[in-house]
Amino acid sequence: MPEGPMRDLLFPPSNGGYAKGQETREAILTAALRVLVDEGYAAMTMRRVAKECGIRFGNLTYHYRSHEDLVNALFEAVIGAYEAEFALIVNDPDTAPADRLRRYCRFVLTDIQTRETTHIFPEIWALANHSPFVARLMTEMYRRARAPILEILRDMRPDLSEQGHEDLALFVSATMEGMTMFLGHGKLHADRLSALMDIQVEAFLSAIARA
Structure with missing residues (x-):
């Protein structure tokens, strides 16, 4: 299973009901993630996830009535x-803002080398070109991923x-995500991550200081 944050999916709390139902929902989502990583989004049908999870199709639809609900x-x-990982970095009161940004960037850049991240996110980018549903998910995902950068930038450059904070956060996020195709799991230049990470992080700090 996943090596990075996806190894610890943050499951939504149960809204009452039996603990067994919560366990089943967690098992379904874990199975869906496995299928997504190993076989791709197109393969992650409701029936395929039910089979991967070892439950009946009707049991799966009891918990997630549609494919969109599951996704x-x-x-x-x-x-x-x-x-949850970002909060540990952003909310550290004993670390200077520039060092918090370094930690955030190093976390993200290290994470792109996990098999899960390399497999899932580029597929989402491609799907978003043709699926309004996936495009909405992607937009919200990256909005939330930029929120910690914005908090740090507000401290660094009050x-x-x-709008200046928004532009810088977008620049930092987009630049790091673009490295996936070059430094991600199994990619041609994956062994250069350490050197390029140092260059990129210091380039971000320089750009922020000059903005």
Whole structure:
């Protein structure tokens, strides 16, 4: 199973009901993630996930009535796992803002080398070109991923406008995500991550200081 944050999916709390139902929902989402990573989005049908989970199709639809419900729940669990990691960095009162940004960037750049991240996110980018549903999920996912950068930037550069903070956060996020195709799991230049990470992080700090 996953090596990065996706190894600890943040499951939504149960809204009452039996603990067994919560366990089943968690098992379904874990199975859906496995199929998504190993076989791709097109393979992640309701029937395929039910088979992977070892439950009846009707049992799966009891918990997730549609494919969109299942995908929404899975993405929420994935995004929540990342947000939990980001919160540990952003909310560290003993670390200077620039060092918090370094930690955030190093975390993200290291994570792109996991098999899960390399397999899932580029597929989402491609699907978003043709699926409004996936495009909405992607937009929300990256909005939430940029939120910690914005918090750090507000501390680093309180003199900038909010639009200035937004632009810098977008620049930092987009630049790191673009490295996936070159430095991700199994990619041609994956062994250069350490050197390029140092270059990129210091380039971000320089750009922020000059903005």
